Amino acid sequence: MVMKRLLAFSVVVVVLFGAIIWTSPSILKEVKLGLDLKGGFEVLYEASPYDEGGVVTPESLKQTAKALEKRIDESGVAEPEILPEGSNRIRVRLPGVENEEEIREMLAKPINLTFRAPDGTIMLDGRDFKENSAGVAYDNFNRPIVTIELKDGNKLYDVTSALVGQKLAIYLDEEMISDPVVNYPISGTSAQISLGDAKVAEAEYLRDLINMGSLPLKLTEKYTQSVGAKLGLDSMKDTVTAGVIGSVIVLVFMMLVFRIPGFVASISIITYAWLLILVHNWLNATLTLPGIAAFVLGVGMSVDANIITAERIKEEIRSGKSMISSLKAGSKNSFRTIMDANITSIIASIALYVIGDGAIKGFALTMIFSIIVSVITNIYLSRFLLSMLVQSNAFMKPKFYGVKEEDVRAL
Amino acid sequence: MRFDTKIRYDFVKNRKKFFTFSIVLTIIGILSLLIFQLNLGIDFKSGTTMDTVTEQPVKQQEVISVLDELGYSEVPTVGGTNNDRISVRFGDELTNEQTREIQTAFKASFGEGASFEVNVVSAELARELAVKTIWAILAASILIMLYVMVRFEWRFAVSANIAILYDCFVVVALFSIFRLEVDLPFIAAVLTTLGYSINDKIVIFDRIRENLRFNPTRNEKQLTELVNASIWQTMARNLYTVLTVFIVTLFIFLFGSESIRLFSLAMLIGLISGAYSTLCIASPLWFEFKKREKKKKTTGGNARPTDQPIV
Secondary structure, eight states: OHHHHHHHHHHHHHHHHHHHHHHHHHHHHHOEEOHHHHOEEEEEEEEEESSTTOOOOHHHHHHHHHHHHHHHHHHTOSSOEEEEETTTEEEEEEETOSOHHHHHHHHHSOOOEEEEOTTSOEEEEGGGBOTTOOEEEEOTTSOEEEEEEBSOHHHHHHHHHHTTTSBOEEEETTEEEEOOBOOSOOOSSEEEEEOTTOOHHHHHHHHHHHHHHHSOEEEEEEEEEEEOHHHHHHHHHHHHHHHHHHHHHHHHHHHHHHHHHHHHHHHHHHHHHHHHHHHHHHTTOEEOHHHHHHHHHHHHHHHHHHHHHHHHHHHHHHTTOOHHHHHHHHHHHHHHHHHHHHHHHHHHHHHHHHHOOTHHHHHHHHHHHHHHHHIIIIIIIHHHHHHHHHHTTSOOSGGGGTOOGGGOOOO | OOSOOOOSSOTTTTHHHHHHHHHHHHHHHHHHHHHTOOEEOGGGSSEEEEEEEOSSOOOHHHHHHHHHHTTOOOOOEEETTTTOEEEEEESSOOOHHHHHHHHHHHHHHHOTTOEEEEEEEOHHHHHHHHHHHHHHHHHHHHHHHHHHHHHSOHHHHHHHHHHHHHHHHHHHHHHHHTTOEEOHHHHHHHHHHHHHHHHHHHHHHHHHHHHHHHSOOOSHHHHHHHHHHHHHHSHHHHHHHHHHHHHHHHHHHHHSOGGGHHHHHHHHHHHHHHHHHIIIIIHHHHHHHHHHHHHHHHHHSOOOOOOOOOO
8 A cells, every 4th residue: 555655656746747857948948038038129109190180099009000010020020019008009029129220110100001003103192081981891793892981072083083994002101902993083082992803801901901091190109128138138047047046945945844745845836837837838928027026926825835734734743633634634724725815816916917017917917827827736736746645654753744743742 | 721822922912012113114114205205217217228238347437438428427337247237327218319329339339249228218108107006006905805804804804904005015115215226127026025915914814713713702811812822823834935935035136137136125025024014013903903893892781792704
């Protein structure tokens, strides 16, 4: 019986650590570092309407963010993050960018949608269109068409009559999006663009583009942060090394003070750190400096969960109970404490996530994951491992749990 | 004696001393915030900071003369293990061209391999961030209070909340008193303090609640004994937990990167304050509230059954 349980325990631990050691290098490589750690460039724009009297609508902000994303993608920057924020802000994060100046200039340009004659003359631009009025409809053959509406009917008539039989190409910045042919002069303010056998998605894309162009926003830099790659990496390396040394000391300390439960705690805490990074990767989250703070807090709370359980078990042993019932009572009594503490922290993190933005949000998110992972590893895994060891009957002396023999009271 | 716990120090009896100490610290903190305010870093103040790591050691005087040539009177700090870190704080929001100009000059003087970190913030945004943080902390503390009220009772909720807000304030106050720079990661440190602090309070209140269930208290003496016993029963856990987290944070403080140093200092302060407030503020405060309830009952004559803790 003794050997069987111990063997089971060893198998679990070996498999677990095998998995950790085997997967760690690739997992660590996949961690997406924030630009404060790996270098890069962050800028927060405030959007204001280009024309006086205009307003920034959520729609126009979203469209502008989309347009920025398109521009950045074309410039070849990997993994950009473009987030509309609040009512009139857009946050752009570009990790690992070298040619910062160029990209900044490119981003700050307003969306420039133009309709050009074959010789390149600009006939109409985005602002000639009624704001957000383009839509998708279907012609008699059930093919998608884009309906547009202009502010000034005369202008539309002038342009279309000058270009009958010619192409009126639509450009976003310098890229041609579509080149419909003008069939006849159009009077009035509405018109439609036939796309032939185009798919609905293409029509929708053109509609969005025209709507985007009709609401150009001016972007002003409100906050910029740029970190040199070397500087970021240095910070990261020092901090991680320091954190690892500190953690190793803590694990040794746990084993010295709590013996068997301390040993189990060390296994759980290592598993916790591994699992948290794994979850972090799955969710495609970015690790930033405040994220590391949340990580450290998480390690602290995991250690705490183990200490609470171990202390509780010690108390039960001291009161004279058998090892197995001490384990049961200790686990049961500490569960409620740990859960209450963790739930309160999750509640606090959710509040921070909802209210804060930028750095606070990142912190809160890591915090929430770390608590969930911590509950799984430091409550359930710890308990599972500990019960295997206790039930193996190999560790029946109080000293294995950090309790002095003479402190045990007769029941 | 109903608790098998050695009470080595009577926290409840000495509560007035702790309250006085904390109130004095709070007042000093408020005064310092009013008079000196916070030493706001770039994240909270409009302007530009430029951190540079060079390949060769530099002297402060050299940097000053480079800046002087370009027409800036800002005084740089030079640090790092072999004087290879230059940090300059500009009061203005530098434009792209200005930044580039300075970087070119630095590269010319201190080597092409220099690496830069540049932060530009507008004042309005910084203010907004600070306000948002305060709201976030208040909202978090109110939600915590509601949860504790449901799971425990209002006395625990109020005591815990006073203690955690006090801890957050202590971190801010000490940074004001010692003129340490407040930047964005500082906010994360204050939030971490909030997390640790509430964790500590829950653990000890949970013990008080448990002891309360098995030991109905009839008078102030018994209540004092109960609170002290609860404190001492959880003392080992408190010390171990604080010690372990303290070790990790201390290592990050001592050997971690420059940019995270103040952050870890703030966390250390929060950690110590959190441990202190758990023992010396939260639990005695709960005692004060509970004591009053007992008095009311005995004078009112119309005694309700003892408050059963909610489980």
